[in-house]
Amino acid sequence: MTAVDGEPTIVVRGLVTRFGTQTVHDGLDLEVRRGEILGVVGGSGTGKTVLLRTVIGLQRPTEGEVRLLGERVAWDGSTTARLAGRFGMLFQEGALFSALTVGQNIEVPMRERGDVPKALMDELARLKVGLVGLPPDACGKYPSQLSGGMRKRAGLARALALDPEVVFLDEPTAGLDPIGASAFDELILDLRRALGLTVVMVTHDLDSLARICDRIAVLVDKRIVVGTMAELTADPHPWIQEYFHGPRARAAFDIAARATGPGGIAPAAGEGG
Numbered sequence: 001m002t003a004v005d006g007e008p009t010i011v012v013r014g015l016v017t018r019f020g021t022q023t024v025h026d027g028l029d030l031e032v033r034r035g036e037i038l039g040v041v042g043g044s045g046t047g048k049t050v051l052l053r054t055v056i057g058l059q060r061p062t063e064g065e066v067r068l069l070g071e072r073v074a075w076d077g078s079t080t081a082r083l084a085g086r087f088g089m090l091f092q093e094g095a096l097f098s099a100l101t102v103g104q105n106i107e108v109p110m111r112e113r114g115d116v117p118k119a120l121m122d123e124l125a126r127l128k129v130g131l132v133g134l135p136p137d138a139c140g141k142y143p144s145q146l147s148g149g150m151r152k153r154a155g156l157a158r159a160l161a162l163d164p165e166v167v168f169l170d171e172p173t174a175g176l177d178p179i180g181a182s183a184f185d186e187l188i189l190d191l192r193r194a195l196g197l198t199v200v201m202v203t204h205d206l207d208s209l210a211r212i213c214d215r216i217a218v219l220v221d222k223r224i225v226v227g228t229m230a231e232l233t234a235d236p237h238p239w240i241q242e243y244f245h246g247p248r249a250r251a252a253f254d255i256a257a258r259a260t261g262p263g264g265i266a267p268a269a270g271e272g273g
């Protein structure tokens, strides 16, 4: 069953997360639309990973409500079980099982379902390997025999094992060289086009933000500010100003603007045109 037509894929309302005396989120509201690629950014420790874990039901917040694919998240294990297969997660570092081959890794979520015959699992694993642009022989290799970029693709293939409607990616291009990172970005765009995937992606990679994200959610001051690149570049918050107008941002956005045509970054407040 899919979510009601028009309902956002993810709805977060009044999310508060505290660990002891530390408040990480203090009233977050967020909606992620179907088929959108949302980038999530913020300084270290601002709660990006915790937000992802909360949305997929792994981390119970102190207060607030989350709806994922039309279902209210319960944080008691039932949501993950009910929605199994409808969302996929690529954890930092790919998090593949090192003792299993790539093919066996991709089959893990299928095995958890318990109703997929072995021959079909093998066939599906081969299909997923092709889908993420890995050569067919990658299926029989162990993670240690792959490059960093190939491992990320294998992790993505596992996240896609059960044909999810939404995937969560935690720093998918971290540690990749610029060419590998840009190829991974292209892959995400291709998958969105081909499968209509909704993508939520935590990233520090300004190139990815500029090239593939429709909107960006910034975690700042324990809250969230969401907007398009153009909207955020005009936001007066000092951290957001620095982030979207620093030298690295300028370089990334200039390249993206050249690739996609006019509409690049606006000058920072107080700067000439």
Ligand SMILES: Nc1ncnc2c1ncn2[C@@H]1O[C@H](COP(=O)(O)OP(=O)(O)OP(=O)(O)O)[C@@H](O)[C@H]1O
Pocket: 019, 024, 042, 043, 044, 045, 046, 047, 048, 049, 050, 051
């Ligand atoms: N289970 C937990 N128990 C206690 N504190 C936690 C727990 N999980 C996360 N935290 C704290 O919550 C804060 C946010 O953590 P989180 O991993 O979400 O940050 P992040 O924004 O993803 O950071 P980074 O960009 O460095 O990966 C951190 O201060 C972290 O120490």
